Every structure is written in C-alpha cells, then in structure tokens.
Amino acid sequence: MSSSSTAPRRGGKAEAAAAKPPIRDALVAAAFRLFLERGYEQTTVDDIVALAGVGRRSFFRYFPSKEDVVFPDHERCLADMTAFLAASSDGDEPVRRVCDAARLVLGMYAENPAFSVQRYRLTKQVPGLRAYELSVVWRYERALAEYLRGRFAGRRDGTLEADVIAAAVVAAHNNALRSWLRSDGEGDAGATVDHALGYVQAAFGHAEAEPGGRRSGAGAGASARTAADDVVVVAARRGTPLWRVVREVETALGPSGAARD
Structure with a gap:
C-alpha cells in the first residue's frame, strides 16, 4: 500500500484559509511590491487593495494613510x-x-x-x-x-x-x-x-544626583575605571558643556574609542 493512500487528506478551503496571510500583512506585502515596481508616488491605495484582494475600507481599517503602511x-x-x-x-x-x-x-x-x-x-x-x-x-x-x-x-x-x-x-x-x-x-x-x-x-x-540636583564628583575631567568590570566613570559639574564631557569620555575610553570587553 502506498504512503499516499494511508496519509490523511489535507487541503480544501480550510487549509487555504489557514495559509492565507492576515489582511494587514497582505496589504503591507502588496504595497511594497507595488512601490518597488511602480514607485511610491505612482502607487495608490486603490492599487494596493486590488493587489491584496481586499476592499478599500479594509485598508483604512488598518492604516490611516498610505504613509502608515510603510x-x-x-x-x-x-x-x-x-x-x-x-x-x-x-x-x-x-x-x-x-x-x-x-x-x-x-x-x-x-x-x-x-x-x-x-x-x-x-x-x-x-x-x-x-x-x-x-x-x-x-x-x-x-x-x-x-x-x-x-x-x-x-x-x-x-x-x-x-x-x-x-x-x-x-x-x-x-x-x-x-x-x-x-x-x-x-x-x-x-x-x-x-x-x-x-x-x-x-x-x-554613572553620576548619582545629590539633593538639590547636584551631581557628585569633581569637576569636568575627573574619571576613573573600576578594576572589577572596567567601567569608565566620568563626573562633571553642572553646567559643563556637553562637548567637553564627551571629550573626557573619549579620552578615558582610550585610543580604541570603546571600553575593553
């Protein structure tokens, strides 16, 4: 007896429905296919729903605009x-x-x-x-x-x-x-x-806030590495320009520009 005769039969409408992608996914797939083929500006919502095989109302149930489908x-x-x-x-x-x-x-x-x-x-x-x-x-x-x-x-x-x-x-x-x-x-x-x-x-x-909004630590440029996990800590006074803080971080990290693993 062949294996095909003993295997349970599958197929029909139930299987087709299960294999069909959800409407939302079908709309996205149809939209991007058309965007690639025709261009974004040349593709309309009507084009998208026609390719997806759904009604125009279904599109707007999932997406407020054509931009949203992107x-x-x-x-x-x-x-x-x-x-x-x-x-x-x-x-x-x-x-x-x-x-x-x-x-x-x-x-x-x-x-x-x-x-x-x-x-x-x-x-x-x-x-x-x-x-x-x-x-x-x-x-x-x-x-x-x-x-x-x-x-x-x-x-x-x-x-x-x-x-x-x-x-x-x-x-x-x-x-x-x-x-x-x-x-x-x-x-x-x-x-x-x-x-x-x-x-x-x-x-x-890494700088903990003190009461009143101040941060602990010395002025800009004070930095340290912990021996345990090689974390870079940079402390800066309030009002220190951000560019200066970033420069101190880069200096502390070293030539590689990143902390060692």
Whole structure:
C-alpha cells in the first residue's frame, strides 16, 4: 500500500484559509511590491487593495494613510516602549532604562532585516516618507523624555537634562541602526547599537544626583575605571558643556574609542 493512500487528506478551503496571510500583512506585502515596481508616488491605495484582494475600507481599517503602511509596526513598538518605561521601578537606573527601551525599537527592525532594509531604501528616495519618519522618531524621543522628566523631577534643570539625554539616546540608536541598514542588514545589529548606547551611558549614566540636583564628583575631567568590570566613570559639574564631557569620555575610553570587553 502506498504512503499516499494511508496519509490523511489535507487541503480544501480550510487549509487555504489557514495559509492565507492576515489582511494587514497582505496589504503591507502588496504595497511594497507595488512601490518597488511602480514607485511610491505612482502607487495608490486603490492599487494596493486590488493587489491584496481586499476592499478599500479594509485598508483604512488598518492604516490611516498610505504613509502608515510603510511603517506598519511603529505604533505597536511605541506602545511596548511606553509600557516598558511605565513598568520601571525606583531602583532602575534611569539612563540604562531608556537605553534598554531604545533596544525595543532595534528588535522591531531586526525581526525582519530584509523588510527593514527595503523600507530604509524607499524612505531615502521619498521626501514625504523621510518627513513622516522624523515625526515617528520624535514620538519615541518624547516617550523617553517624559519618563526621564518623571525620574528627574525636583532636580534643578531636570527637564533640560531629561530632554538632552532622550535626544542623545535617539541619536546614538539611529546612528547605529542606519549604519546597519546601510550594510544591507549584515552583521550584529545588537552589538552595533550597544556600542553606540554605551557612549550615552558613559556620559550620563554613572553620576548619582545629590539633593538639590547636584551631581557628585569633581569637576569636568575627573574619571576613573573600576578594576572589577572596567567601567569608565566620568563626573562633571553642572553646567559643563556637553562637548567637553564627551571629550573626557573619549579620552578615558582610550585610543580604541570603546571600553575593553
């Protein structure tokens, strides 16, 4: 007796339905196929729904605009980041916490490197998408800054400090992310982002605040390495220019520009 005669039969409408991608995924796939074939500006929502085999109303159920289909996961990621920050405890070091929150964004990109690279190339070509992306980045930065403002409440210049650190985290993360995307998603994205965020933590994450918003330590330029884990600590007086703090961090890290593993 052949194996085909003993195997249970599968197929039909139930299997076809199970194999069919969800509508949201089908819309994203159809959109990017058309963007590559025709160009972003030449592709309409009607074109996308026709290729996906759904109605126009279905598109707007998932995406408010054509721009949103290019960035389908950012709303979810922003919600995850906000929840992650909200779950922080008083014992969490705030700068480390926002750096870890930024890594959630990296995880979203690293889930599908091919799609992320494709979107990066498309965004570079379309000015409207670049502007849209900047608005998304701003929302991430605001989420980080709001968390830090809460943690730095009562400090002199606490709001300023929160905004500067949030901007630094986003800048470091995006610098590393774009470097990875420019390499077509090759290499270890996590290590690249960790290296970039390490600069932020070295500059802002190790000086404990004293009552009244002052930070402990000597003036700008005071630095030390712990023997146990080779961590660089740089302390600076309030009001020290950021460029000077960064220069001291780079000097303390040594010629390689990074702490030894």
